[in-house]
Amino acid sequence: MVETPATARNLFGLKPWSVALPVLALAAILIGKPAGLLLALAVGLLLCGAILAAVYHAEVLAHYLGEPFGTLTLALAVTVIEVSLIVSIMLSDGAAAQALARDTLIAAIMITINGIVGICLLAGGRMHHEQSYTQSGVSAGLAILATLSVLTLVLPNFTISAQGAFYNPQQLIFVAVVSLIIYGTFVVAQTIRHREYFLHKLPDDGGDDHAHQAPVPRRKALASGAMLVIALIGVVLLAKNLSPMIEAGVAAVGAPRALVGIIIATLVLAPEGFAALGAARANRVQTSLNLAIGSALATIGLTIPAVAVVALVLDLDLELGLSMRGIVLLALTLLVATVTLSRGRTTVVQGIVHLVIFATFLFTTIVP
Numbered sequence: 033m034v035e036t037p038a039t040a041r042n043l044f045g046l047k048p049w050s051v052a053l054p055v056l057a058l059a060a061i062l063i064g065k066p067a068g069l070l071l072a073l074a075v076g077l078l079l080c081g082a083i084l085a086a087v088y089h090a091e092v093l094a095h096y097l098g099e100p101f102g103t104l105t106l107a108l109a110v111t112v113i114e115v116s117l118i119v120s121i122m123l124s125d126g127a128a129a130q131a132l133a134r135d136t137l138i139a140a141i142m143i144t145i146n147g148i149v150g151i152c153l154l155a156g157g158r159m160h161h162e163q164s165y166t167q168s169g170v171s172a173g174l175a176i177l178a179t180l181s182v183l184t185l186v187l188p189n190f191t192i193s194a195q196g197a198f199y200n201p202q203q204l205i206f207v208a209v210v211s212l213i214i215y216g217t218f219v220v221a222q223t224i225r226h227r228e229y230f231l232h233k234l235p236d237d238g239g240d241d242h243a244h245q246a247p248v249p250r251r252k253a254l255a256s257g258a259m260l261v262i263a264l265i266g267v268v269l270l271a272k273n274l275s276p277m278i279e280a281g282v283a284a285v286g287a288p289r290a291l292v293g294i295i296i297a298t299l300v301l302a303p304e305g306f307a308a309l310g311a312a313r314a315n316r317v318q319t320s321l322n323l324a325i326g327s328a329l330a331t332i333g334l335t336i337p338a339v340a341v342v343a344l345v346l347d348l349d350l351e352l353g354l355s356m357r358g359i360v361l362l363a364l365t366l367l368v369a370t371v372t373l374s375r376g377r378t379t380v381v382q383g384i385v386h387l388v389i390f391a392t393f394l395f396t397t398i399v400p
Contacts, residue, residue, distance in 0.1 A: 044255035050088045053081035054259055057266030065273050072277045075270055079299065082266040086303035087310065089260035094319070096253035100222050100230040103322040106304055109260060111330035113268045114140075114300050115338045122342050131351040133339040134197075135290060137185060138358055139297040140331040144324045145177070145369055146390035147298075148305045152320040153372075153383030156312035163317040167376040169222070169229035173325035174373065176218050178366045180332040183207055185362060188353035197353025201344060208340035215333025222326070232318035264303065271299040287398050294397060301327065317378055357400070361393050 057078045066072040086106075094102025118136055122129045156163045184207060193200040199207060222230050248256075275296055282291050304323050311319035343350040354362065368389060372382035 045249060045252040046092070046255055046259065047088065049081075050085045051259060053078070053085045054263035054266050057082040057270055058262060061266065061269045061273065063273075065276050072274065075274060079267060079270040079274070082263045082270065083299075083302045083306060086260055086263035086267060087306045089256040089263060090303065090307050091310070092248055092256040093253060093260065096248040096250075096256075100227065100322050100326075103307075103319055103326060104219070104222060105257075106260070106307060107323060107326040107330045108334075109264050110300065110304055110327065111334050113264050114297075114331065115335050117268050117272060117300070118335060119338055119342050122339060122348070123346070130349050132293070133335055133350060134185065134352050134354065135293040136297060137332055137335060138354060138362065139294045140301065141177075141181065141328050141362065141365065142390055142393045143294075143298060143301050144304075144328040144331075145365055146386045146393065148301070148308050148324045148327075149321065149369070150383045150386030150390055151305070152308050152312035152317060152324070153378045154380050154387065155309060155383075156315065156317050156320070157378060157380035157383055159313055160315050161379070163312070163315060163378050164232065164376055165318040165321055165378070166229055166232045167374065169226070169231075169318075170321050170325065170373050171370075172221065172226075172229065173218065173321075173329060174366070174369055176214055177325060177328055177332075178370075180211055180214060180329065180336075181362055181366065183210065184332055184336050184352055185354045186359055189359075197351050198349055199352065204340050204344065204350065208337040211333050211336045215329055218329055218333075222322075230318070230322055232316075267303060268300055271296050274299075288400060290397050294394065321373070357396060361389070361396070365389055 060075055060078050063071070063075070066075045090102065090106040093105050096102075097105065114136070118132060122132060153163075187207075188194075188197050188199050188203075191199065191203060193203060275292065278292055278295050282289065282295075304327050308320040308323040311317070311323070339350060342348070368385055372378075372385060
């Protein structure tokens with residue numbers, strides 16, 4: 033669609049569909065939970081439209097802010113809204129949601145580190161043979177991810193102050209504070225102290241992923257930021273409204289209830305996934321890895337403090353420890369990611385390996 037000057041002024045230079053779809057998604061939220069297959073399909077299409085709009089606005093912000101601020105903005109926006117969704121469900125369901133945070137965290141790690149990274153490395157490798165990135169930033173991110181994952185999802189199984197896969201209140205406060213400190217340290221390193229670790233200079237553009245594009249005006253960037261928030265709210269709330277239909281479908285095929293959490297987490301993380309895939313296809317795998325690893329870190333670093341506060345205030349038990357199967361898959365994921373992302377270059381081989389682990393996670397969830 034060719035925009036006239038008047039249209040561009042009215043929409044702050046944004047594409048009309050990128051404004052219309054998030055607004056329609058918010059309007060669809062007022063319908064509530066869709067009743068009937070046709071209405072559910074219509075809501076699903078609006079959900080896909082909101083995801084595409086979120087990716088578009090994230091790209092505009094990434095161009096305006098530069099890396100790694102653009103990817104950090106998308107990761108934080110998605111994670112804050114995801115945390116809000118988890119907390120709202122905990123407030124409404126109470127004790128019935130004691131394992132929700134754990135299931136969401138492990139699903140987010142598997143989706144980002146195996147699913148998104150695997151697809152990006154496979155797609156980028158097919159188009160560009162080999163792709164390069166700055167290893168120092170990726171290694172730092174994986175080290176922090178391993179620390180946070182073990183502290184929040186593994187260690188609760190081995191403490192003795194509380195029975196089972198739980199922390200006692202003092203331990204929960206300690207882990208929540210440590211998670212915030214570690215994630216805050218990562219953000220400072222990524223954006224201020226060691227920003228160069230999260231950038232990669234391409235030979236044809238001097239290190240700027242958007243060097244050959246016109247600068248984004250400030251008003252367009254501000255409008256895009258507002259529309260990104262609207263689009264992400266639409267994605268999360270539409271996914272929540274569709275969850276009863278998803279639960280019914282999962283129950284109809286006899287799959288475990290844990291699959292519902294994976295499907296919803298996939299929908300919530302879809303904007304980051306599409307943005308990462310687009311970057312990999314454009315030979316910007318550094319951006320893809322920043323998005324995937326940053327999203328996993330933000331999910332843990334922000335979710336644990338938020339749910340800890342809710343659990344302590346409402347006196348809820350918060351089940352965090354993984355099953356042995358989950359621990360094995362988490363350990364395999366961290367080990368393989370450390371190996372495959374250890375030399376500054378990627379190929380389709382690494383992508384296939386990560387996708388196999390992700391497929392194993394999905395299969396063993398459906399067939400435990």
